[in-house]
Amino acid sequence: MEDDDAAPHLPMDILYKIPTHISDPASLARLASSCKFWRNLIKDPAFLERLRRRHRDHGFTPSLLLGFFYQDKKRSSSDLWKYYIDKTRCLAPSFMRMSELSHFVGNKSARNAIKPLSLETFIPGLGASLNFYKPIASQDNFLVLRRQSEVATPNGQALNDLLCVCNPLTGETFEIPSHRYVPPDHYALFVTNDVNIYGCMSQSFQLTGIWIKKGDRFICECYSSKTGTWTRSQGVPHLMHGLYLVSSSATASGGVIHWLCGSWKQMSLTHIATLHIGNMELSYLELPPEAKRNKAPVLGSSADGGILLLIVQGLQMLLWKHSNALGTDSSSWVLSERIDMRSSLPQRVATLGIRAKVRLEMFRGKSGTVVLWIDEEGLFVFSLSDRSMRRIDSAHVTKKYFLCPYEIDWLSCLAITNLVVDGSLSLDAERQKTQGRWRTLMGRNLATNGAS
Template sequence: MEDDYSAPAPHLPMDIMYKIPAHISDPASLARLASSWKFWRNLVKDPGFLDCLRRRHGDHGFTPSLLLGFFYQENKRSSSDLWKYHIDKTRCLAPSFVRMSELTQFIGSKTARNARKPLSLETFIQGLGASLNFFKPIASHDSFLAFRRKSKDADGQTIEDSFCVCNPLTGETFEIPGLRYNIPPNHYALFVTNDVGLSGRMSQSFQLIGIWVMKGNRFVSACYSSKTGTWTRSGIIPQLLPGRYLVSNSAAASDGVIHWLCGSWRQMTLTHVATLHIGNMELSYLELPPEAKRNKAPLLASSADGGLLLLFVQGLQMSLWKHSSAPGSGWVLSERIDMRSYLPPRVVKLGISAKVGLEMFQGKSGTVVLWMYGEGLFLFSLSDRSLRKIDSENVTKKYFLCPYEIDWLSCLAITNLVADGSLSLDVQREKARGRWRALMGTNLATNSPY
């Protein structure tokens, strides 16, 4: 439905109309409602409603529609192929995007992803194209994406990283100065903050963090702030507890902290969650539940309410534990899922000998990327128990995947930009509509303005 400011009001009592948006649980539906009529838009923009929305954001469970899809870049190419892209600036090897709506519901061992041409990043932000050749997506947070490309000197030695941070939903792009180093960072994290100015208007700033884990398990960090436009190296160098090791691929970042699983060299088992607080570079520790200590490959994620989630698989059974952010809280077993009802028949027949591993875990949308030997990568939803195939095993090994998950308020970003006059109602608005439709795909009705 297109905007019609002169349209008559629906034949409903006003007190009922004011309550309708408060009962919409899906953010995409709320954005569609706000874009359909001036009354709904003004109601959604009201500070009181947004305050309630923020509180609901902290209280709701998993919301699958927050994960729009995956940005990805190829990991391996032949030297001759790469050289063609270096000498021909018209060739584009920028990151691509696959939407959730293009992942087929799993119905058997031969089901594969729809054979559609993947979307390029230039679909959402015009003009980038080949300028992002060889950039890999390294982090995402609340609709923002960070990309990195390694730069080398004449001798082929890595000297610095080139970066770009963008928001495909709004079309914003930020070029970031290179980060020089002798040893590449072990981890990157992206943090987005909602800022409210003196006029009451909301904007977003971000920090991109590079973390080195040096000898002796000492943490060194460098932070780029969009407010200052510069990299700053921290003078504080915390150290992991003696006798502990860090599980590098378990990092989960949210709200200014980065969590890792760590274990004991003496016991050779996992023991704690180590949390690095970026603001003051302090380390804190949280002991794992006994059941998780015996598992070799759990995953961490942050929940919508600021808590910590722990997920692991034993055989064909998945266990989800939650730790609240409230002081004095402990681990609670949230649910245990028998995966036999959802996995491919061939995997189920193998029983305890089946190889099923956890690759990624998104705490807000409740989506889990599973790797199954001989089958490939699958997306499992903790909310509705659906299983979708991402692609075959051989294909997915070529790519570096980065999930693109947005938050509640980001779903209203384009609506608010149009409503408060930040975007004109012609060319720029049409571009915003195109970006929204491209990202959402068939998740939204085709006649929706966004």
């Protein structure tokens, strides 16, 4: 444009509608930087407030995923030796930024220039306090770290886990007291946005430990950041007779935890079991027929609270969505997308066709991020939003790490892209801190995404 203040030559009612169709804060930030007209429109408090209320109706928001925290799966003797030599040495989890992952197209991929950051970069002064802690869960800015004890009691029972919840965006850490029982089978993290009587926002979290006894009984104990104590949930629900639980399939969101279940009689996956933490009740949802014939689907939760189911058939990926508003039977499933991955996969894998070994590892429904394991190639990140593929690293390196995707909440993403300024949205004090601390990191993400 000749004049930075000049508006594009379109009717004003059309111009005002264009940004409302963009849900990703990174894309909004790029549009806002193009000229003053878009910048003034997007930073208008009324526009941001409407967008904040409507963002759940949009699809995936890729910029919510900032990267991956990871830690060695196994404590190496060299790390232990360093720990004993210098107890101030930080061996806390490291962080791999999305902006450092190279794009992969066909058989061409730039060499990864990964420069992992220590958790101490975001939480200064950690020292050795979180050495050997593994990231096990994250939701809306918060990260759960766990250190399992390798020492057992005289009767052979494992000692309690050492737990910590931190917020890398704000640099906060929360020490979690030990619970009364042996380590649970699963941990689930739930984050809520609270508004006080003065209209100020803050975040609180609930960490839930789930014990699955004899494969079909559920016992829960919950830690609340508001009370600072563990509370045993009432009731011990039992899994429906004739079903078995796929414990590794758990996904948590909005106060519920979903698992894939199979039928002992059919010896195949048939249902999704949902545990409602508030009232400790189980509900069931029948899988769509295509998923019942698949051996390794993965579950996810969408921004609007719906259940997402992702399966791989050959070199295609099928995304199914179920909304609670639609009903509870299998007919309420909708095939949302059918994605052909051949143009994104390594050329050697694409030529193998149905013989290629591609396995789903992780799925995050808010950002639309899928982590794939490709045999003899390693781990890759695939975006359901723009169909881009990024290599995490080679098979040799990534086998020794435990990866945990780090997604942030939508309002914090607006803050670190500098779209929220001078009270244009009622940010809490902690989110205001994020604007300066993570702006450089998000700037690198924007530069990388903008070049793609």
